Amino acid sequence: ASSSGAEKLRSKLPSPPFKLPVIGHLHLVGSLPHVSLRDLARKHGPDVMLLRLGAVPTLVVSSPRAAKAVLRTHDHLFASRPHSAVGDILSNGSTNVALAPYGDYWRRTKKLVTTHLLAARKVRSNRAAREQEVRLVLARLRAAAADTARTAVDVSELFIYFANDVVCQAVLGRLPREAGRNQMFRELLEIHCKLLGGFNLPDYFPILARLDMVTAKAVKLKRRWDDVLDDLIDKHASKMANDDEEEDFIDVLLSVQQEYSLTRDNIKAILVDMFEAGTDTTYIALDYAMAELMRKPQAMAKLQAEVRGCATKGKEMVTEDDLGSMSYLKAAMREAMRLHPSGPLMIPHLSVADCGVEGHTIPSGTRVIINVWAIGRDAASWKDAEEFVPERFMEEAMDATCDLQGNDFRFLPFGSGRRMCPGISFAAVTFEIILANLVYHFNWELPEGSSSVDMTEEFGFDVHRKERLLLVPRVPHHL
Ligand code: HEM
DSSP states (O other): OOHHHHHHHHHTSOOOSOOBTTTBTGGGSOSSHHHHHHHHHHHHOSSEEEEEETTEEEEEEOSHHHHHIIIIITGGGSOBOOOOHHHHHHTTTTOSSSSOOTTHHHHHHHHHIIIIIISHHHHHHTHHHHHHHHHHHHHHHHHHHHOTTOOOEEHHHHHHHHHHHHHHHHHHTTSOOOTTHHHHHHHHHHHHHHHHOSSOHHHHOGGGGGGOHHHHHHHHHHHHHHHHHHHHHHHHHHSOOOTTSOOOHHHHHHHTTTTTTOOHHHHHHHHHHHHHHHSHHHHHHHHHHHHHHHHOHHHHHHHHHHHHHHSOTTOSSOOGGGGGGOHHHHHHHHHHHHHSOSSTTOSOEEOSSOEEETTEEEOTTOEEEEOHHHHHTOTTTSTTTTSOOGGGGSTTSTTTTOOTTSOSTTOOTTOOSTTSOTTHHHHHHHHHHHHHHHHHHOEEEOOTTOOSOOOOEEESSSEEESSOOEEEEEOOTTO
């Protein structure tokens, strides 16, 4: 449709009143957008609802049926990404995978990261490195557990560093580990996520973009990324891998650079993508799973019984061979992700043609947000929707067929369709191996004087618990 035609179509979509000049509905999006958008949708558009966020018309999708229309039936028409001024700066003109507009470049690079970096077979080849990271965590925890003062461990921080270290290992594992390097990645990433954060001013008021503080900070951060990544790429290029060394992500990218016609800037954008998409998402899933398990001792006991029963006796740790038979562990992971998807609103999509959804016509060029958090907690779809009940995903239960691959539109922690997360295998095994070991080796208690886990959320680029999870590890008698 022409722009006036598109406006006409948009004016017919369900939409809340209370629109203000200039900012539109932006004032209705509170500090926890997934919650306020759910509440608005209940009243003004349970399937789809149009909001005006500053200058940007945004469709909010809140039901499994509408999500299926957008992510499966008409997937090809909704598979682009809106332009982001900050994203453009940070990822060299959006030449990473996550923000690239739908088209040939995105198709090529998605295929590249999927087949060469994130396929299950590739992920298995990183196994030794992952298990090594687990060993480091266990050593720290053993020291804490031996402390008679019963000092609490910051489990949130432990997960943050573990997730970051596992990605660092995969990206640059071949280089000797330099003191402070992983920490520096962590720091860059924290600034990165803040800048890209949820509802960025320059994205909703493009006219302001060039003047905006955020843009200036993004330029500065981009220079720091460049320094770090150029140095690492140079080191890889000057020392090609020996046959007996595992290839890391940078080796792979350099070896397929010609075949996929990638510039160095493209490679850097893809590398940053791996850190950004792979680190915080995984830590948040772990943090919530552990927090929910602490709130529900029966579930924790069941998980511990399973893990302690399945793990091969006499080994120093649970290994990836042992994970296959741990079905309660996998159910607990799903359940934590149903209640707390790390990306509650996923990454925005953009429509590239007019398209019918649930009886409405959505014009080309509309930004689309899918509220997977709301869909995962909808009482119309889930029994005891707000409760942490891993049993619902066990073999004999009603929701057992829900997998992580986006085939059930009530459950979309990794999205579905063309834009779906390519990192599912990587994330799942990272999650399972550390959680299994944590509950195998230790019993966990709340610190003295604390009676519950604070579940207050905070919204940034993603949604996480606001307070750090402090827990005391205890070595059980049988070990
Ligand atoms: C618990 C962990 C993770 C969760 C919950 C998660 C979730 C998601 C979601 C919801 C999307 C957006 C889907 C859409 O817009 O339709 C996404 C995209 C993406 N994820 Fe993940 N992810 C996780 C881990 C990872 C890891 C470990 C990697 C790589 C190392 C990764 C790489 C990506 C990339 C590259 C995209 C962009 C795909 C595209 O635009 O085509 N993710 N992820």
